[in-house]
Amino acid sequence: DLDEVINGALSVLALEARAKGLELRSEIDPKVCTGLCGDPGRLRQVLTNLLNNAVKFTEQGEVVLRILPQEETSSAVSLIDGISGSQAALRFEVKDTGIGLSEDARGRIFEAFNQADQSTTRRYGGTGLGLTISLQLVKMMHGKIGVESEPGKGSLFWFTARFEKHAAGKAALAKQKPLPLGRVLLADGNATDREILRAELTALGMRCTSAASGEEALQFLCGAIADEDPYALAMIDMQMPGMNGVELARTIKNDHLTKGTRV
Missing domain, CATH: 3.40.50.2300 (Response regulator)
Known part of the structure; x- marks a missing residue:
């Protein structure tokens, strides 16, 4: 159940976010089917890694997790090729109002123990192996991962993943009436x-x-x-x-x- 995976990942960071006075939010597009077949452990670990970094490098404001149907995201059309009606391609986004990343840091961010610069690492700590592991996990879910960011303007980490739709999930979605x-x-x-x-x-x-x-x-x-x-x-x-x-x-x-x- 996608809702359970999301709530589980958010709950891990809830106390830390609250201690820093941050708003921690999630948003699931109404068109997303939440009954999916896949590896919930992999998905939860990637979400937890991205949320952990977002909370770590954000001093004020908010961290928002959004889940969208991948079909509506033009930047990854190639992932839709070959997807049947029984499959769902989703895009996950973690957006924060934190310190942001330089162009150089964006190019190295998925390497082990990398961060923007030494002063940032001394103050906040590095990203550790979390993003490197996330890159490998996303590949195992037939997806891609990336980041959009500017110094001082926060960051948006995103990844895509492909799942089989669970029959019960499709039925629940079909039964919804306005x-x-x-x-x-x-x-x-x-x-x-x-x-x-x-x-x-x-x-x-x-x-x-x-x-x-x-x-x-x-x-x-x-x-x-x-x-x-x-x-x-x-x-x-x-x-x-x-x-x-x-x-x-x-x-x-x-x-x-x-x-x-x-x-």
């Missing part, structure tokens, strides 16, 4: 969280609008009522810049125009 259409407002100060929820709800057939603050959410709510197309539901994060979630929910329920919106 929810009745409705309009939802997402209010969350974290852009990654907003995008994850927006994608999931859109896949369920709901119309979604996102707001980055409580003030912006109120503007959207009142504007929708004026346009006679009100929101049926407001999903609110408790911690937002300016007006927090509790204050926003209270304002919605106390205003005669917006009090009909479910929160």
Whole structure:
């Protein structure tokens, strides 16, 4: 089960990420089949290695794990050749807001015990054998691995892998039915969280609008009522810049125009 593998890898780094004040997130594209046949141990080790390095070299911000159907990624079209309907080619991405890598470091990063420079290694430690091992494991899963990065702008490590689809997984995916259409407002100060929820709800057939603050959410709510197309539901994060979630929910329920919106 892909969900179990992902949750297992994230749980290993959860405490360290929390201690550093980092947001550790995952996002699975709704079109990804999570019932797969393959070696979960190999996949978990690669994910853990990439997440470990991302957390290690990130002092603030977030680390995001994304899983996408490989068919939608133009950079690895060759991997799709020969894939039948019973197979799934996936792309895994680990994106961080850390120190980033120079062009020279990117060229050597999958060599054993390499890192950007000696000063970085003294401060953070090297990448050890993790990335070298990951390279070999990805090859065993009929995939490729790479990195996109700039100094000071974080890094995006990615790899692809090919799996057989499990019959139960395909059946579960086929049984999913969209929810009745409705309009939802997402209010969350974290852009990654907003995008994850927006994608999931859109896949369920709901119309979604996102707001980055409580003030912006109120503007959207009142504007929708004026346009006679009100929101049926407001999903609110408790911690937002300016007006927090509790204050926003209270304002919605106390205003005669917006009090009909479910929160």
